[in-house]
Amino acid sequence: MEREGVLVWSIYYGRIGSEATERLLERFGHDGSFLLRDSETVQGAYCLCVRKAPYVHTFRLVHSTDGWCLQDSGVRLHRFRTLETLIESYRTGAASGVSLPPLTHPLDKTQLQYSSSGEEFVYMETCSSSVY
Numbered sequence: 001m002e003r004e005g006v007l008v009w010s011i012y013y014g015r016i017g018s019e020a021t022e023r024l025l026e027r028f029g030h031d032g033s034f035l036l037r038d039s040e041t042v043q044g045a046y047c048l049c050v051r052k053a054p055y056v057h058t059f060r061l062v063h064s065t066d067g068w069c070l071q072d073s074g075v076r077l078h079r080f081r082t083l084e085t086l087i088e089s090y091r092t093g094a095a096s097g098v099s100l101p102p103l104t105h106p107l108d109k110t111q112l113q114y115s116s117s118g119e120e121f122v123y124m125e126t127c128s129s130s131v132y
Contacts, residue, residue, distance in 0.1 A: 005084040010108040013037045018047075018058065025051040028112055032104030036061075036083070045071070046083065052101035059100065061086065070098050 001008070013021070015038045025033055029051045039045035039060055046061045048070075060071040067079035068086045078095045080086035089095035091103040 001083070003082055005082070007087060007106060008036060008082075008084045010110060011035045011106045012046075013109060018049075021047075021049045021058075022056045024112075025049060025056050025107065029105065029107050032102045033107045034103045034105070035107040035109075036087075048087065048103075050101045050103060057101055059098070070100075072098055 001012070004012075011034065013024070013035055016024075017040060021035065021037055024035065031052055032050070034048060034050040037047050037049065039047050042060060042062065044063060048059045048061055050057045050059070061068055061083060062071045064079070067081050068083055069077040069079045070086075070090075077098065078086075078089065080089060080095075086095070087103065090098075090100050
C-alpha cells in the first residue's frame with residue numbers, strides 16, 4: 001500500500017470489521033459514502049464498502065501479478081496498477097463490468113471528529129505488527 005495516494009490513505013481504516021464499518025457509514029456517511037478496510041477473510045485483500053441506503057455494499061479488492069481488481073466470479077474485470085487508480089476509475093465511470101453503487105463521498109477518517117455533532121466517537125486503528 002506504500003505506493004498509494006492521498007485518497008486511499010484518507011479512506012483506509014485498517015483492520016475494522018464489517019459491523020464497525022456499517023456503523024461508521026450509517027452514522028457519518030450518506031448514499032455514496034465509501035471507505036476501504038482490510039478483508040476479514042482474505043489475507044492481503046481489501047474491502048471497498050459503499051453506503052447505498054438501506055445497505056452497506058462490500059466489494060473485495062484483490063491483487064494478482066497483473067494488478068488490482070474487484071473480485072467477481074466468472075467475469076474478467078479491469079486490472080489497475082494501484083488501488084487509487086481502481087477507485088478513481090470506478091468513481092468517474094471509466095471502469096465498467098460491475099454494478100457498483102456510485103462512489104461520491106470518500107469517508108475521510110481525519111474528518112470524523114468534526115462530524116459527530118458533540119457526540120463522542122472513538123476511532124482506533126490496529127496494526128498487525130508491533131514495535132518494541
